[in-house]
Amino acid sequence: MPHTLTPPHPTTTRTSATELDRQVRRLYRLAYHANRRRRTLTNPNASAHAVTAAITRLARVLAAAERLLTMPGVAEHEETPYARSFLTAAERQLNAPSTRLLLIADAAHQAAAHADTADNDLHVIVFRDIEQHCRHLVDTAHVEPVLGRRGWPRRDHAASDHLQQQAAQWGLTSHTEHPTMPPHQPTDHPAVPTHLVRQAAERAAARARCAAGIRCTECHRTYGAVQVNLPGTWLCTDCIPTVNARLTARGYAPHVRPIDGGTPQHGPYTVHVWNGSGRGGVSLHCDTPQRAQFLAETERPFNNTGYTIYLADRTRE
Structure with a gap:
């Protein structure tokens, strides 16, 4: 009697199709997850923690997707190419030079913070320059094509x-290989470009100027000014009578005088740096008047940066 093939049972066919659809849906979820992690690696302001987490999880997602693609029917499914496009883009970004630059940028940021604590102006300038260039390249790598x-x-x-x-x-x-370790700052630093050496010298000069304290907001020449009973205003001894005379000439009763207690050597100082030609502002906190004035003169997050120094709990009498 000749052998004949038995047609597949309808229930078995239905179960296989359902299982295939379930695997393809899993592949799609992995692809969308990979795309979210990929976007983290294109953010020029991403921290090292976010980048390393994205790298670790993205590698796991890609491995899981690769296992799914080896299952029967998944690679040949008509909707798989769309999911593959997300996975391919994520894998390309995982191995891109810009991803490594993000880790270097964060390492440079931490190294600059350590150097600032040690008053090493040259290292601060060099590390900030490296961070700025790294983040700029990451940004330009993902702009719209021109x-x-x-x-x-x-x-x-x-x-x-x-x-x-x-x-x-x-x-x-x-540090990029072991993000939990602090960046190493070499004792014998490599050759530094002339313009960075000049910036470091200017920063050191500002540190020396600010050793006297906060600069007068009236004459802008004298350091060591005291806070008066006008919020955010610091005046030297010579400028207090000048401001009161100006108020008298305008018909106001002169009332500007130093706040009791003068300018404490330790206190909750806040330096608000703001954009002089647009929106935006950043508040920086420190605990000495010398540090407050130094931050005010050296931190320039905007092209046209202005600043106001406050003593947090004594802005009003």
Whole structure:
């Protein structure tokens, strides 16, 4: 009797199709998750913690997706290519130079903070310069394509290679491999460009000027001014009579005088730096008048930065 093939039972066919759909839905969830993690790696302001978490989880997601693609029917499913596009983009970003630059940028940020604590102005300037250039390259790597170009031009690839070499010379790459360890600052630093040396000298000069205290908001020349009973106003001894005379000439009763207690050497100082030609502002906190004035003169988050110094609990009498 000839052998004949038994047609598959309808229930078995239905179960196989349901299982395939379930696996494809799992693949889609992994693809969307990978896309979210990929976007973290394109954010120029991402911290090292966020970047390392995204790298670790993205690697796991890609491995899980690879296992799903080996299951029967998943790779051939008509909706799989769309999911693959997210996974391919995520894998490309995981291995992109800009991802490594994000880790270097965060290492440089931490190294600059350590150098600032140690009053090492040259290292502060160098590490901030490295961080700024790294984050700028990460930003330009993900802008909308112009005239059909996508990604970095040749000069940006060269700049990326140079930044990674510079980071290795300054001991920042060891931190990118072990983010929990503080960045290493070499005793014998590499050659520093002239413009950075000049900036470091200007920063050191500002530190020396600010050793006397807060600068007078009236004459802008004298340091060591005291807070008066006008919020955010600091006046030297010579300018208090000048301000009162001006108030008298305008018909106001002169009432400007120093606040009792003068300018404490330790207190909750707040330096508010603001954008003089647009929106935005940042508040910085410290505990000495010298540090407050130094922050006011050296922190420049905007092209046209102004500042106001407050003593937090004594802005009004």
